[in-house]
Amino acid sequence: MDWQDRYRRKLATPQQAVRRIRSHSRIAVGHAAGEPLSLIEALIQQRGRYRDVELLHMETPGPAGCARPGMEAHFRHNAVFVGDGTRDIVMAGKGDFTPIHFSQLSALFTSTLPIDAALVQVSPPDEQGRCSLGPTVDYIKEAAESAGLVLAEVNDRMPRTLGDSFLTMDRIDCAVPVSRPLRGLARERAGPQELEAGRHCARLIRDGDTLQAGLGAACDGVLCALGQKRDLGLHSELFTEAMLDLVELGAVNGSRKTLHPGKIVAAALAGGERMYRFADNNPCLELYPVSYVDAPGVILRNRNMVSVSSCMEADLMGQIAAETIGLTQVGGVGGQADFIRGASLSPGGRSIIVMASTSAGGRFSRIVPFLEEGAAVSVSRNDVDYLVTEYGIAALRGRTLRQRARALIDIAHPSFRPGLIEEYENRFFQKFDSQPQRRAIGL
Numbered sequence: 001m002d003w004q005d006r007y008r009r010k011l012a013t014p015q016q017a018v019r020r021i022r023s024h025s026r027i028a029v030g031h032a033a034g035e036p037l038s039l040i041e042a043l044i045q046q047r048g049r050y051r052d053v054e055l056l057h058m059e060t061p062g063p064a065g066c067a068r069p070g071m072e073a074h075f076r077h078n079a080v081f082v083g084d085g086t087r088d089i090v091m092a093g094k095g096d097f098t099p100i101h102f103s104q105l106s107a108l109f110t111s112t113l114p115i116d117a118a119l120v121q122v123s124p125p126d127e128q129g130r131c132s133l134g135p136t137v138d139y140i141k142e143a144a145e146s147a148g149l150v151l152a153e154v155n156d157r158m159p160r161t162l163g164d165s166f167l168t169m170d171r172i173d174c175a176v177p178v179s180r181p182l183r184g185l186a187r188e189r190a191g192p193q194e195l196e197a198g199r200h201c202a203r204l205i206r207d208g209d210t211l212q213a214g215l216g217a218a219c220d221g222v223l224c225a226l227g228q229k230r231d232l233g234l235h236s237e238l239f240t241e242a243m244l245d246l247v248e249l250g251a252v253n254g255s256r257k258t259l260h261p262g263k264i265v266a267a268a269l270a271g272g273e274r275m276y277r278f279a280d281n282n283p284c285l286e287l288y289p290v291s292y293v294d295a296p297g298v299i300l301r302n303r304n305m306v307s308v309s310s311c312m313e314a315d316l317m318g319q320i321a322a323e324t325i326g327l328t329q330v331g332g333v334g335g336q337a338d339f340i341r342g343a344s345l346s347p348g349g350r351s352i353i354v355m356a357s358t359s360a361g362g363r364f365s366r367i368v369p370f371l372e373e374g375a376a377v378s379v380s381r382n383d384v385d386y387l388v389t390e391y392g393i394a395a396l397r398g399r400t401l402r403q404r405a406r407a408l409i410d411i412a413h414p415s416f417r418p419g420l421i422e423e424y425e426n427r428f429f430q431k432f433d434s435q436p437q438r439r440a441i442g443l
Contacts (some may be wrong), residue, residue: 003129003169010175014042017151017174023050025116026078028109028143029057032103033276034136036121037151037436040065047074049078056113058139058332059083067094079114080105080139080325081332099376102237102267102335103294104144106142117149122167123158134158135182135269135276135288137165138237144171153178159276162437163265163286174249184272187220193356196390201308201354204386204393208256210302212236212339213243215270218310228253233257233301237294239266239285239334241275259301260286267293267335289347294335299342300349307343307351309336311378312359313366314387316405316423318396320353320379327374340383344397350385357389357413365416367408368411371422387411402428 018039021027030036039186043050044065051073055066059079066075067089077095079086087164089095100108107211108211109115123132133141144150144167152172156179190198198221206213210233213219221240221383226232233254234243246252247264254262264285269275279285279407292298299305310321323331340351355366366389371377385397387408405428409420421432 001127006169007125007129007175010169010172012174012176014038014176015177016044018042018046020050020149020151020174021050021053021117024052025093026054026113028115028140028147029055029116030133030136030140031058032136032185032270034121034133034140035183036151037180038153038176039151043075047071048412049073052076054078056115056143058351059085063260072407078406079332081334083331083426087330097329097332099333101294101295101333101338102139102290103338103363104115104140106291108287109143109146115143115147117151118144118147119151119165120144120441121153121155121158122172123160124154124156125169130163130166131169131172132158132160132165133159133167133287134165135279137161137163138290140268141165141167141289149173152176155180155182157181159280161269161279161285161287162281162283163288164292165287174224182276185270187271188215188217190203190217190221191356193217193358193390196221197354197356198222198225198243200351200388200390200393202229204350204352204388205229205306206304207231209233209304209306210235210257211306211308212308212343213308214238214301214334215240216310216337218356219308221353222308222352231256232264233302233347234264235259235293235299235305237267237290237339239264239268239275241271244271244275244278258296258303265293268290290335293350294338295337295346296342299339300345302351303347305343305346305349307339309339309351309353310355311353311366313371314353314355314366314377314408315368315371316420316427317401318381318384318404318408319377320384320388321371321375322378324374324376326372329427333378337379337383340379344383344385351383352386352388353379353384354388357391357411359418362413362415365413365420367412367416367420369420371429406433
């Protein structure tokens with residue numbers, strides 16, 4: 001029997017497919033543009049069939065529909081990254097959060113978090129009967145490979161991405177044909193503070209560097225400042241629209257990359273139709289699971305690797321809180337610590353934390369004497385190279401606690417410096433030198 005015959009035998013409606021799921025199962029669910037909405041809707045419609053089904057996922061609004069009042073006996077959420085669609089669920093005790101570095105997530109699928117079923121969205125099969133996971137390979141490919149049951153929406157509007165992004169027909173148990181637009185991820189554009197901080201960061205990035213950058217206005221501000229750079233490469237958990245701008249400007253070509261030269265390497269795409277058109281069958285773009293893309297041992301093989309990420313707040317020692325505000329879980333560590341460690345170990349590499357100096361319209365400083373009580377330390381003070389705001393650059397690696405505090409106060413918003421200086425003088429038993437310590441920048 002050839003793959004076309006096997007494919008026809010696997011065709012099912014969403015309702016038929018989800019009937020194969022059993023109570024007390026753990027299901028890995030694709031997210032973002034790879035979210036299998038028809039299968040999720042069918043799960044909700046047939047909720048009476050299920051008890052105590054755990055949904056393992058990243059930030060995604062679809063599975064959150066399974067958390068409406070009255071769903072508690074049927075579905076339980078386990079988020080490995082919290083976002084707008086799942087934050088209230090987790091904080092209300094109706095769901096769980098599992099902290100994990102993304103590079104290590106797939107190892108849990110054969111240990112503490114074995115996967116019974118995977119719900120995915122894929123492109124139609126190619127001439128070899130392989131279906132691409134399109135914009136989101138990240139954790140879901142390895143979840144599908146370890147699952148006992150794979151239910152796949154086959155969407156004729158899904159781009160076919162290359163790299164290690166394919167599921168064979170033998171791996172898919174039910175194929176559910178759909179034709180629907182993919183969910184897009186809106187770009188959070190940089191404001192004046194982020195654009196100024198980005199210009200400072202551009203001083204730390206050289207022609208020929210290989211970059212990783214995250215989502216959000218702060219990272220967008222950095223990428224907006226790099227249009228005049230040349231021969232940049234990309235090895236990043238996310239390939240974003242701001243990065244696509246750099247490709248189209250000619251700033252990114254990957255010609256000096258030491259790993260996958262000439263290729264853009266990512267685990268997922270963050271954008272909309274423009275991004276999906278660019279990605280479809282593009283040999284310059286390769287998507288791989290996060291166990292590869294985010295692995296520090298892989299990242300460091302890129303010479304001159306630069307990690308760019310953001311945070312909620314930083315204390316005067318250089319500790320970084322990027323996923324919580326106090327006890328409130330607002331995100332996850334994702335690949336941030338993975339990339340910071342990998343970039344710091346890369347020959348010529350460096351890591352940059354960038355943020356606006358204030359939040360909430362200027363009411364709060366992001367540089368604080370102490371992290372808010374209950375906050376998780378996403379990145380330790382031992383791993384930060386540079387921290388940047390619109391007021392400049394603080395070089396932290398190899399600096400004493402006193403030098404770090406002084407450099408961070410120099411780049412805090414002026415309105416909050418008096419309180420920070422008071423803490424500095426109480427902590428270090430000396431007067432604060434009001435002259436900015438520009439030699440500490442290390443440029």
